[in-house]
Each structure stands twice: as structure tokens, then as C-alpha cells.
Amino acid sequence: MIEINNVSVLFKNKKSNVAAVDNVSLKINDGEIFGIVGHSGAGKSTLVRVINLLQKPTEGEVLIDGVDITKLNRKELRQKRLEIGMIFQHFNLIKGKTIAQNIEFVLKADNYPKDKREARITELLSLVNLLDKKDSYPENLSGGQKQRAGIARAIANNPKILLCDEATSALDLENTEEVVNLLRDINEKTKITIVFITHEMDVAKRLFDRAAVMDNGKIIEVNNVYDLFASPQHEVTRALVNRNSSIELPREILKKLDKGEILKVTYKGDNSFSAVISKAIKKFNVDINIIHGRIDYISNKPIGNLIINITGLKDEINRAKKFIQSNAVETERIINEYMEVI
């Protein structure tokens, strides 16, 4: 288990002090895929680098399996770091070495038996589906291939923990998908604990078991990833989630929706919400048109998003709106400049 207790990281400049991490406490369980999300500058990179002491905390403890690594001497820390692999946004492969040599480099560092290295390299490269690139240099690999090589290198010595710093942020959608699936597979097979920071909520949705949301150096919310998306508690989480599920209606459609109110409704999945809409039409003197609908699956559980247009008299619209709100996780009014004011 990783336990971060009251950790702060203070950067002192001539002009000001920045608390990049501000009194953070967090427990990450063995074998889980734990995410840290937040806007740019929230402190995610600094916090993840505290876990292997690439960044020394100004205050607080970092316990790995009960050992406070801030108290270790150099030699002990070097040993402990072998239990923690890391992958980076820009891969950090050694340019002058082939992919096989990049992996051999870390095997050597852990005194992996010389006669078994070749077999281990083959095993790792087949796991990440890169056997044919064994003797290629990093510059001849695509971004996705480089990151897969980075993963092979990071897990070469069977670490217990894999830290991932924006590991998919430099990749296109297809390569991101591949890396996400690979990390899920590795986690399932080896039970390695993965700590993954990202600002990409799409990745969060597909990869994480649990996640923490960071803002201004602080952890503001921790939850399983389904509930984080289905019922975000903090306004920063809501903004991150909404940005991910924002649906832009084309102007031509908005021009036609010039009466009543447009609402975006988020509800906890399956088909049950259509019953709420038809009840609202029966109970109140309103019409409801469904403009857009989508169901996402997070941790194999559905979350629905609907955009509806409610028309009728103002009081009836408000009553229908209250009824819908009481059955949904969240409703948001969509402002339409073409709308008649009622």
C-alpha cells in the first residue's frame, strides 16, 4: 500500500512561494489503478513524483508497504526505487540504444542474471507486442510504440508500483486506446499497482478504478471512477466531467429550438429514464422532445446523458423541470440565444 501522509511540496522562488502540493493525505491500495486528475498546474506531476522521491516533499511522510521512504539513505532508496517503475509523457527512452538495449539497461541496474536477460527482453517485448522492433532505435518508432517500449522497460524488474505521468497525453486516440488496454491487461495479469495522472477525462473513464481530483495543490475529492462521473461532488470535478461530456448542438438545431427550455440531464444509466420523461409529459401540461441521447459505460456501469427541449406554459415547464431534476443525478440548463424569453 502507498500512504501519503500530510505531504506538502513548497517551491520557493525569489518573488513568491508556490505550494504545488498542499497537505495531501492519500491511501492507494495494492493492485488498484488509481488516477489523479485535475486542471493544468493543480499539482498532479509534483505529487506523483513524490511517490518515488523524484520530488522530495517539504513536509510529510510517504509510506510504501509501511516504510517511510523519506527516511531512507541513498542506498536504501536506490533499492526501493527498483520496486517502482515509471513512464512519462515523452517516453524518456535512451536515444543511442535499441529498444532491447533500453530494457537491458534497467535489468543490469537490478543485477538481473546475465544469462536470463535475453529471455526476459523477449518476454517483455512480446507482452507489449513489439518483438519486431527489438533492434530498432527509439527514433524509428511511432509514439504509441515508444510508449509501449517505455512500459516494457518500466516493468522489466517486476516492480510493485507503476507511476504514469501523462503517459497518453502525447498520443493520438488509437495509440491512447492501445496503451490504456495494455495497462489494464498488465494490471490484471501482474496485480501491479498503477498510479496514473492525467488531465484527459476520457482516459480516466476507461482506465481507473478510483481517482483523486486535485486543485490548487489539494485533493478535493476521492471516489470510485463511476461515482466521480455520475455524481461529482466538487465544482472542479463537475467542470472536468462536464467538459468531457459536453455536447455542442449545431447552430441550425439551436435556431429551431426557439421555445421553452433546453436541459441537459445526466442520469444513472439503463433505459429507465425514458419512463421519467413520459411521466413528466403525462403529469404536466408540457411537451418534451429528446434532442440528443448517449449512454457511456464506466466500470461496466451505464451513465446516461440526454438533451431535452421542454415547451409549454412557464409554470408547467418549471414543475416538469423540478420533477425531472428530482429523478436525475444532475440537470443543467442550456442557454440558447435564439430562444424566445418566456
Ligand SMILES: Nc1ncnc2c1ncn2[C@@H]1O[C@H](COP(=O)(O)OP(=O)(O)OP(=O)(O)O)[C@@H](O)[C@H]1O
Ligand atoms: N520546479 C518548480 N519550481 C517552481 N514551481 C514549480 C516547479 N514545478 C512545478 N511548479 C509549480 O507547481 C504547481 C504544480 O505544478 P505541477 O506540474 O505539479 O502541476 P500539474 O497538475 O502536473 O500540471 P500539468 O498538467 O500542467 O503538468 C504549478 O503552479 C507549477 O508552476
